Amino acid sequence: MSETILYISFEELCEPEAIKHEWVLELIDYGIATPVTGSSEKDWYFDMSSVVWLKKAVRLYCELEIDWVAVALIIELLKQKQALAQENQSLQSQLKRFHHA
């Protein structure tokens, strides 16, 4: 059975993905990702959800030629959009169940 990984270390996140350390530090400052464990860089671990948002943020930074403030804003809005879409889907489904026998 394949090994499933739920957390990724700071080094492991940066090195093979060619993500600069200072980029991750910026993104942590903006609250886009938060290490789930560890008090210093060498023992930081991130969950996969943070990793996904981090990678998205790095892609936006590199490919849209925008600064970190703008990236943070986009990510925040994307997160809100995803949460609202999920909530909307759930409410629609509840409404449907409530109105139809």
Next chain:
Amino acid sequence: MEFKDYYQILGLKEDAELKEIKRTYRKLALKLHPDVNPEADASEKFKEVAEAYEVLKDPKRRAEYDELRKYGGSRAGGFNDTGNWQHAEGADHEHNNADFADFFHSVFGDRGFTQGGAQHSTGHRSHQHVYKGQDAEIEVPVFLEDTLAESSKTIQFSIPAIENGQVKQVSKTLKVKIPMGVSDNDRIRLKGQGGPGHGDGPNGDLYLHIRLVPHPLFDVQGHDVIISIPISPWEAALGASITVPTLSGKIKLNVKPNSNSGQKMRVKGKGLKTKVGSGDMIAVLKIVLPAQISEDDKVLWQQFKDKNAFNPRNQWSD
């Protein structure tokens, strides 16, 4: 190979200034970037735009491309790279270019593709042809019941791999462990199960994107599950002990006398698992009348009406 007109892709004239090229790229990138544009073809369109920008923003590459366009691109039958093309020196971009478009690759070889303005790479790898394989992501549907305990799933997927210079789809089958308590949109990483690395580079990773399958009875809100419970008018009025399903079997639920439609009852610990415990089940009462009313029923309802002064629209009367 089909010649790609980078000016046309960006909608620019061939004498466009660098400033205009940048402005146009930024506008298109904001519109087409696959992280902000959910349309299916956005990713492909963005790749084209990024590729065009990569060439046109660099004066040396642009000059090289313009030459090629002038002599080769306008030929009938498309572009034919003879291999004799002399590359301009000094285009000093680092890369991770497993995703190169064929056309770009044939003209500029391995001399870097940064997909946008900022450099997205840390190592000087361009001379070693070593880079990590592509990461891949697949959606894995998971039933709500399966999140209550660790489960295993067999997944099949295909990923692009380069064999003898050709991109081919390689099918893979894996048995994977789905941990207890996964939520919608969670990701699980399978290290090294993505696209093959280049040179001595490591394989990419496979990310499993967990999607909870809509349940016929339950909706999910955070870690709570919500169920609509149909009850009869007399159960609502008199109260009742009813049997209701949960994700882990049936339970008895006491409906209090004088309950109303839309009223919620919380059943602790019968929701989805979390790292520290369980969410709850929220039962929403829904008063349902029989589909048909017999003559006897009508008589009883009439008697009820005659004896009852209740008017649910009282607040409208003024």
